Amino acid sequence: MTESLPDLSKPFALRADTVRDFRRDGHVIVHALAAEHEVAAFRPALLEAGEATRHERRPLAERDTYGKAFLQMFNLWRHNEVAKAFVFARRFARVAAELMEVSGVRLYHDQALFKEPGGGATPWHQDQFYWPLATTHTITLWMPLVPVTTDMGLMTFASGSHALGSLGDFARAPTGPLAAGDASFHAGFTLHSTPPNRTATMREAMTVIYFEDGARVGPLDHPNRRFDRDVWLRGCEPGDLAAGRLNPVLYTRAAG
Ligand SMILES: O=C(O)CCC(=O)C(=O)O
Numbered sequence: 584m585t586e587s588l589p590d591l592s593k594p595f596a597l598r599a600d601t602v603r604d605f606r607r608d609g610h611v612i613v614h615a616l617a618a619e620h621e622v623a624a625f626r627p628a629l630l631e632a633g634e635a636t637r638h639e640r641r642p643l644a645e646r647d648t649y650g651k652a653f654l655q656m657f658n659l660w661r662h663n664e665v666a667k668a669f670v671f672a673r674r675f676a677r678v679a680a681e682l683m684e685v686s687g688v689r690l691y692h693d694q695a696l697f698k699e700p701g702g703g704a705t706p707w708h709q710d711q712f713y714w715p716l717a718t719t720h721t722i723t724l725w726m727p728l729v730p731v732t733t734d735m736g737l738m739t740f741a742s743g744s745h746a747l748g749s750l751g752d753f754a755r756a757p758t759g760p761l762a763a764g765d766a767s768f769h770a771g772f773t774l775h776s777t778p779p780n781r782t783a784t785m786r787e788a789m790t791v792i793y794f795e796d797g798a799r800v801g802p803l804d805h806p807n808r809r810f811d812r813d814v815w816l817r818g819c820e821p822g823d824l825a826a827g828r829l830n831p832v833l834y835t836r837a838a839g
Contacts, residue, residue, distance in 0.1 A: 585664050589621040590771045591672035597681050603683045609745025609773035610817035626728045629666030633695040651703030656695040678835035679793040687796035687835035692815050698736040705777050711771030715808040720795035721771030728787040732760045735786040738767050741774035784831035798825045
């Protein structure tokens with residue numbers, strides 16, 4: 584089933600100024616990380632995996648803020664081999680490693696984030712608040728599976744917020760329209776949000792979260808971090824290498 588798929592293993596030529604921008608701002612756009620025809624080849628299986636793993640069935644009006652913000656489906660890679668080939672794409676993982684300037688990355692988890700027509704805003708937040716990882720080398724790839732316009736609820740980042748412990752005022756950096764296969768990357772501590780989807784089209788986006796290979800599990804000093812350890816780093820204790828059954832190495836420079 585996966586032999587006829589586009590090959591997502593070949594390196595992407597990342598520009599040096601993109602790495603510099605990521606280091607400074609904590610977010611960056613990488614246009615055409617996947618070609619539109621490549622995304623189109625993976626999309627049906629990603630949608631199938633998303634639908635099969637979706638728990639949310641209530642109408643929008645009956646949901647809380649995050650429930651209105653998006654349909655959220657986790658670890659599609661475990662559902663079918665095509666989704667696995669997409670999430671494990673060496674091309675994507677290598678860009679994640681190069682942006683973080685580390686030699687290898689592991690998977691934390693993937694999520695499909697589909698903002699429905701009329702779906703609400705995603706509140707400003709920092710992802711890494713939830714993650715018991717003792718490293719700041721964490722990154723999320725966010726890739727639309729369909730072309731997305733500014734009124735569909737696109738990522739908006741607070742530039743430079745990844746480097747600050749406490750939150751202040753930031754230059755806001757909304758992303759412009761993106762083609763299917765373009766991707767944004769943001770660091771775990773980069774503050775970000777998305778506005779509502781004011782269109783009649785589902786904003787389909789796939790995300791993959793990576794962390795530096797060699798990172799250790801951090802303190803479980805908050806219920807959210809205990810929850811995340813139990814789900815994504817099962818069996819790993821604080822101080823252990825963050826390298827559970829669900830955290831394969833997706834890229835290592837040593838392998839070329
Ligand atoms: O897709 C969205 O609306 C928000 C995405 C997000 O918060 C994330 O990928 O960390």
